[in-house]
Amino acid sequence: MGARRRSDALRPLSDALRTAFGRHKTARKGLDDRVASTQDVPDLTDVGAATADRLKRIAMAISLKVNGVVHSVAAEPDTPLLYVLRNDLELNGAKFGCGLEQCGACTVLLDGVPTRSCVRAIQDIGQQEVTTIEGLGTVDKPHPLQQAFIDEQAAQCGYCINGMIMTAKELLDRIPHPTEADVRATLAPNLCRCGTHNRIVRAVLRAAQANGKT
Amino acid sequence: MNAPQLSRREFAAALGGIVLSFSLVPRLALGQQAALPGSLNSNRMLDAWLRINPDGTATVFTGKVELGQGILTALAQIAAEELDLPLSRLKMISGDTGQTPNEGQTAGSQSIEASGTALRMAGAEVRAILMELAAKRFGVAVDTLSASDGVISGRDGRKVGYGELAGEVDLHREATAKVAPKLPAEHKIVGTAVPRRDIPAKVTGGAAYVQDVRLPGMLHGRVARPPRYGAKLESFDQAAVKAMPGVTAVVRDGSFLGVVAEREEQAIKARDALKKSARWSGGNELPDPAKIHEYLLSRSMEDKVISDKQAALPDGAIPIEATYHRPYMAHASIGPSCSVAQMEGGKLTVWTHTQGVFPLRATMAKALDMPAGAIRCIHVEGSGCYGHNGADDVALDAALLARAMAGRPVRVQWMRDDEFMWEPLGAGMVMRARAALKDGRIVDWNYDVWSNTHNMRPGDPDGVNLLASWYLEKPKQPAPPRGAPQPAGAGDRNAIPLYELPRQHITSHLIKEMPLRVSALRTLGAYANVFAIESFMDELAAAAEADPVAFRLAHLKDPRAKAVIEKVAEAAGWKPGEKGNGVHGRGIAFAKYKTLATYVAVIVDLELDRGSGRIKVPRAFAAVDSGQIINPSGLINQIEGGIVQSTSWTLHEEVQFDRTGILSQSWDSYPILTMDEAPRVTTVLIDRPNEHPLGAGEAAQGPTAAAIANALAAATGKRIRELPLRPERVKAALA
Numbered sequence: 001m002g003a004r005r006r007s008d009a010l011r012p013l014s015d016a017l018r019t020a021f022g023r024h025k026t027a028r029k030g031l032d033d034r035v036a037s038t039q040d041v042p043d044l045t046d047v048g049a050a051t052a053d054r055l056k057r058i059a060m061a062i063s064l065k066v067n068g069v070v071h072s073v074a075a076e077p078d079t080p081l082l083y084v085l086r087n088d089l090e091l092n093g094a095k096f097g098c099g100l101e102q103c104g105a106c107t108v109l110l111d112g113v114p115t116r117s118c119v120r121a122i123q124d125i126g127q128q129e130v131t132t133i134e135g136l137g138t139v140d141k142p143h144p145l146q147q148a149f150i151d152e153q154a155a156q157c158g159y160c161i162n163g164m165i166m167t168a169k170e171l172l173d174r175i176p177h178p179t180e181a182d183v184r185a186t187l188a189p190n191l192c193r194c195g196t197h198n199r200i201v202r203a204v205l206r207a208a209q210a211n212g213k214t
Numbered sequence: 215m216n217a218p219q220l221s222r223r224e225f226a227a228a229l230g231g232i233v234l235s236f237s238l239v240p241r242l243a244l245g246q247q248a249a250l251p252g253s254l255n256s257n258r259m260l261d262a263w264l265r266i267n268p269d270g271t272a273t274v275f276t277g278k279v280e281l282g283q284g285i286l287t288a289l290a291q292i293a294a295e296e297l298d299l300p301l302s303r304l305k306m307i308s309g310d311t312g313q314t315p316n317e318g319q320t321a322g323s324q325s326i327e328a329s330g331t332a333l334r335m336a337g338a339e340v341r342a343i344l345m346e347l348a349a350k351r352f353g354v355a356v357d358t359l360s361a362s363d364g365v366i367s368g369r370d371g372r373k374v375g376y377g378e379l380a381g382e383v384d385l386h387r388e389a390t391a392k393v394a395p396k397l398p399a400e401h402k403i404v405g406t407a408v409p410r411r412d413i414p415a416k417v418t419g420g421a422a423y424v425q426d427v428r429l430p431g432m433l434h435g436r437v438a439r440p441p442r443y444g445a446k447l448e449s450f451d452q453a454a455v456k457a458m459p460g461v462t463a464v465v466r467d468g469s470f471l472g473v474v475a476e477r478e479e480q481a482i483k484a485r486d487a488l489k490k491s492a493r494w495s496g497g498n499e500l501p502d503p504a505k506i507h508e509y510l511l512s513r514s515m516e517d518k519v520i521s522d523k524q525a526a527l528p529d530g531a532i533p534i535e536a537t538y539h540r541p542y543m544a545h546a547s548i549g550p551s552c553s554v555a556q557m558e559g560g561k562l563t564v565w566t567h568t569q570g571v572f573p574l575r576a577t578m579a580k581a582l583d584m585p586a587g588a589i590r591c592i593h594v595e596g597s598g599c600y601g602h603n604g605a606d607d608v609a610l611d612a613a614l615l616a617r618a619m620a621g622r623p624v625r626v627q628w629m630r631d632d633e634f635m636w637e638p639l640g641a642g643m644v645m646r647a648r649a650a651l652k653d654g655r656i657v658d659w660n661y662d663v664w665s666n667t668h669n670m671r672p673g674d675p676d677g678v679n680l681l682a683s684w685y686l687e688k689p690k691q692p693a694p695p696r697g698a699p700q701p702a703g704a705g706d707r708n709a710i711p712l713y714e715l716p717r718q719h720i721t722s723h724l725i726k727e728m729p730l731r732v733s734a735l736r737t738l739g740a741y742a743n744v745f746a747i748e749s750f751m752d753e754l755a756a757a758a759e760a761d762p763v764a765f766r767l768a769h770l771k772d773p774r775a776k777a778v779i780e781k782v783a784e785a786a787g788w789k790p791g792e793k794g795n796g797v798h799g800r801g802i803a804f805a806k807y808k809t810l811a812t813y814v815a816v817i818v819d820l821e822l823d824r825g826s827g828r829i830k831v832p833r834a835f836a837a838v839d840s841g842q843i844i845n846p847s848g849l850i851n852q853i854e855g856g857i858v859q860s861t862s863w864t865l866h867e868e869v870q871f872d873r874t875g876i877l878s879q880s881w882d883s884y885p886i887l888t889m890d891e892a893p894r895v896t897t898v899l900i901d902r903p904n905e906h907p908l909g910a911g912e913a914a915q916g917p918t919a920a921a922i923a924n925a926l927a928a929a930t931g932k933r934i935r936e937l938p939l940r941p942e943r944v945k946a947a948l949a
Contacts, residue, residue: 075477076459083479087434092426093419095597097548098630099482102881105548134419142418149417153409153847156855157282157598158416159549165417187889191881193548194282194598195858197892199851 062122066091067135077123082106084122085132093133093162097191104163104190108132114167133162136169145169148207149200156194163190168204176211178204250391252331253277257315261385263336264293266344270364270377271303274333277317278325279309279569280412281599283911284848285325287410291844292330295403296337296395298361299376306411309571309593319570319671321601321734322702323811323909326844330907338395340385347379398842398903405903407847412595424567424594425552429623432554433462434481435615436626437472437682438488439636442875443731445497447471447685455487464488465618468687472615474624482629500873501729507539507644509729511664516724520700520709525716531650531657534757536750538647539936540742541868542730543640544884549597550633551604555612556623562589562616566609567596573673574606581610581683581690582617600859602733604628604637606672607681614682631879636681639869640735641666641728643705645746654758656769659718661747665705666728667695668738679733697724702808708740708916711747712806713769730871737912740807741863744916745923745937748803752924753933761790762802762924772806774813774839777900779804781837782815785898797822799929803920805913812840812913816857818893820925827945831861831922834893836914841905849910854895856914862887864919868938 061072064081066089073084080099085091085108094117097105101116108117109131137143142150145165155161164187171178171186178186183204192200249255257263257277265273274293280286286306294301307313309320317329341361348366349356351374358369364376398405415422440447447469455464455473460480465472471488475481501509554565562584568574571591579586596605612626628636643665650658670692672679677693684690698704706722755765763783770776782788782802792800799822804815819833834857843849866885870877878884919937927933932947 076479079477079479083477087428087478090428091419092421092423095423095425095549096627097550097597098881100630100880102630103548132419133417137418139414139418139420142414146417150409150413153407153413153851155282155410155413155416156284156851157548157595158413158422159282159547159597161417162419181890184890184892188891190889191548191886192889193546193600193859193886195855195862195892196851197858197887197889198854198895201889 064122064125064130065127066130067132073122075122078121080118081108081120081122081125081130082117085117085130091132091134095159095162097159102191103160104167105160107163107166107190109166109170112170112173114170133165136165144210145172145204145207148203148210152199152203152206154196154199154203156196160190160192161200164192164200168207171204172208172211177208180205250389251335253315253317253328254332254335254389254391257317257332258388260336260340260387260389262315263332264297264340264385266340266376266380266383266385268377268380270375271305272297272299272376273305273307275314276306276308276329276333277315277572278320278329279571279593280595281320281569282595283852284410284845285320286412287408288326288844288848289329289333290411291403291406291408293333293337295401296334297341297364299364301403301408303364310590311571311575312590312592316572318673319573321569323807323911323913326907326909330844334395335391335393336389338393339389339391342393343383343385344376344379347382348374404844405842405901406845408845410848422595423549423552424554424565424596425549425627427554427565427594427625429554429556432623432625433474433476433619434478434626435472435474435612435624436481436485436629437470437611437632438485438492439632440469440494440497440685442497443500445469445494448493448495450488450493451491454491455484458484458487463615463618465615467614468689469685470614470682472611474615474619485629497874498729500871500875502873503871506642510642510666510725511644513725513727515664515726516697518697518722518724519719520703520706520722521718521720523716523718527650527658527717528652531652532757533648533650534754535646535648536753536935538645538742538746538749540643540745541937542642542732542871543735543863543867544634544869544878545600545603545637545735546634546884546886547597547599547603550628550630551608551637552596552625552627553605553609553612554623554625555609555616556621557613557616557619558621560588562613564589564591564609564613565594566591567594567599567605568609568672569599569602569605570671570673573671574609577606577672577674577678577680578610578613580678581680582613600736601640602638602669602671602735604633607636610680610682634879634884635876636731638670638731638733641668641705641732642730643739643742645742647746647750649750649754651754651758654760654768656713656715656754657717659711659715661709661718661720662723663706663709663721663739663743664723664725665739666725666732667697668704668707668732668734669696669698670733695724695726695728697722701810703739705739706743707738707808708743708747708805710809712772712775712809713751713766714771715769730869730876736859737915740805740912741860741915741919744803744805745919748805748917748920749923749933749935752801752920752927763788764790766802766804775804775806778813778815778837778839781898781900782817782835785837785896786817786835788817794925794929796930797824799925799927801921801924801926801928803917803924805916807913807916811908812838812910814838814853814913814917816914816917816921818918818921818925820922820929822926822929822944824948827941827943827948829865829922829926829939829944830891831865831893834861834895834918834921835898836895837898837900838910838913839900839902840908840910840913842903842907843899843901844907846899849899850897852910853897853914856911857895857918858887858892860915860918861891861893861922863915864922864937865891865939868940
């Protein structure tokens with residue numbers, strides 16, 4: 001009764017929905033267009049007119065080592081690292097929060113040092129190795145810190161958690177068994193709005209405990 | 215872990231082979247039908263809520279959406295419980311105008327009551343239908359069958375899975391709500407700390423947010439908003455911006471100005487250039503911030519007596535009066551609002567973190583002069599949502615830009631200053647309490663609350679509550695401001711105390727003029743009213759020379775209210791008559807949220823640095839009764855979060871402005887609580903499995919604010935009645 005047949009109306013939209021998070025062929029192609037791996041850096045001595053524009057862009061490409069893989073990125077040198085990570089490399093972990101290095105949602109490690117990727121230009125990265133939260137572990141094989149955040153259910157919206165984990169990573173690398181006060185002080189520059197502070201602290205301390213056992 | 219995966223990708227993959235034929239809209243007008251429980255009443259077909267799939271899974275549809283509060287996990291627990299299906303075989307579809315029931319907004323801590331009740335009743339009924347089908351197939355009486363893990367078994371050992379019955383089961387029928395759901399004692403999934411289904415992706419960089427949506431050919435947009443409310447765009451350098459690298463369009467419609475570019479950083483640079491070259495005129499002058507509350511009180515208002523009880527006033531009662539203030543407050547989500555929109559063949563699809571996909575669709579249709587049927591709004595979670603923030607507005611921004619891009623999707627994320635300057639704020643408020651004491655009892659109670667509206671959300675039939683629409687060449691008008699009826703109320707939410715007050719007169723004043731943009735912020739007026747009432751209760755207790763705990767208990771009859779106060783006093787080791795010492799103090803406060811939902815009592819310990827005026831709240835205790843507990847871990851998370859967020863509101867938060875506009879534009883000018891300042895929280899839960907489950911996301915904020923103010927008064931003897939309790943204000947009070 002009163003049924004609105006919706007299959008026709010929905011079908012075209014379902015295609016868009018299917019791809020909303022997908023790394024499907026078209027998106028992949030677009031990505032490949034912008035990011036070339038180091039294996040296929042072109043020989044610039046033989047430039048065909050048709051590919052001139054593309055080669056020109058690759059010529060000004062910047063090399064970045066992210067999570068152990070070298071990428072060549074065709075973007076303006078002053079582009080903040082955050083946008084390259086999110087849009088070119090399709091890494092979701094680092095988040096845009098303020099663009100002012102105030103909140104910490106965009107934190108990544110540069111040679112192991114927590115860095116606000118929203119203001120760090122790619123031209124200034126040089127040989128430093130970028131580690132994002134994707135480089136720590138996966139859903140199937142989480143890093144002990146990621147596992148501790150799952151075990152403690154340490155998230156509400158979770159938007160700040162990337163920064164919390166990446167900042168805590170460096171802390172635990174430096175001090176394997178920090179005090180609660182160490183954890184709170186280290187994470188103080190990272191803002192959380194939902195009020196998950198205590199679970200976040202507990203998750204870091206839990207991961208620190210795991211440090212001793214492995 | 216066993217938590218099921220709910221990704222939209224999986225759902226989309228499943229969509230291909232399924233013909234969706236369920237109805238969301240019953241034919242009969244609601245008035246002609248028997249009332250059904252929860253949201254079943256307005257979405258009456260079983261297949262609007264549940265479907266059984268041939269692979270043995272079930273798909274759950276809910277109009278409520280995930281805001282970081284864990285609601286999809288809790289709703290999945292309820293549905294899985296009634297269906298006798300493991301959680302891993304449940305797929306959740308939420309907030310999609312193309313697929314889910316219309317449950318309005320996800321707001322007011324009502325999702326468990328509205329959607330949870332619907333799913334509980336629908337789940338019980340669908341399970342009964344499956345059992346009847348199995349009985350028919352086996353040729354046995356239905357009461358000889360049992361169901362477990364999605365398999366129905368007969369006494370003779372025959373078994374049939376739900377999936378095998380999927381072809382026969384017809385759920386395209388109106389719910390009767392006549393099948394009794396399980397008794398609480400039978401619950402195996404409800405009441406347990408099931409892990410949140412969204413957290414693994416969130417801690418590993420998985421796609422979790424609308425900010426992570428990537429469509430093929432997607433462009434990036436930004437909006438160059440005026441420097442102040444209401445300013446008119448006179449000119450800008452279109453040619454220069456159009457020539458910038460990557461810029462594909464500069465979109466102007468009246469005073470709405472936006473830009474689209476191939477890359478996100480290009481769009482941001484182009485926005486900066488637009489802002490630099492744009493010339494604006496006019497704009498609203500704001501009131502003097504130093505006199506904002508006087509200004510609000512001088513405006514025209516609508517007065518409504520919301521409670522009036524008469525009793526004789528005894529002779530010799532001692533009158534006491536106090537007035538309290540709340541500033542304008544921001545939602546201030548960590549991630550600025552974001553949306554992706556695509557306009558193709560006259561149809562618009564919007565990925566949005568709105569709290570209400572259906573109200574947003576209706577209002578976007580008006581803003582864009584499109585039929586609502588040509589718009590599909592799909593919820594994808596955003597950064598934390600604490601009410602009506604920029605989520606809806608950015609969806610219209612994205613649509614306006616996508617409309618200029620002929621098929622290519624456009625992603626728009628607000629910049630940090632967009633969020634602070636343009637989000638609807640929580641209203642500034644004034645509360646005045648007057649009472650009289652006689653022999654340690656309150657014998658007279660007068661209370662007035664003055665506030666703007668707390669609801670300027672999309673979905674209002676009488677206007678277009680979307681920011682960009684007011685700046686178009688042919689501007690739309692916002693809806694008129696409204697209050698909301700008691701008992702839930704809006705500015706007057708929680709203005710009627712739960713205490714036994716035989717003589718009381720309570721008036722709500724709705725101020726119509728809104729100098730600053732306002733709408734719903736978590737708890738609406740309850741945060742301020744509970745702050746005022748519970749501060750005042752301590753002032754009365756002091757005047758009566760009574761202990762704050764004993765004084766409250768003496769004025770309460772409701773046993774559940776008394777229980778949370780007694781429990782929190784026990785947990786904190788409250789000592790009656792204990793005095794502060796100038797730098798340490800302890801305070802208590804209590805409320806029943808909306809006077810009809812969760813009971814919370816909070817005790818805080820406060821430390822004061824008298825030199826700087828800086829307050830720290832190292833420790834908080836809470837006792838909570840939210841009826842039947844669906845997920846204790848989720849409940850504790852909400853209560854702790856509420857206490858910590860309210861500590862931030864109460865100690866730090868106040869939107870700064872001057873005559874020309876909002877000055878809070880970054881975290882520097884709107885500081886919030888940091889990790890080293892967050893109180894450690896001990897939460898005691900009182901489970902009442904035979905009572906209705908109640909939402910808890912907004913229950914702790916009001917009590918926390920008053921407990922902090924009471925602790926400061928206990929420590930120093932000084933009472934501060936104006937929020938926030940910032941160092942300079944504390945220092946002035948101590949001087």
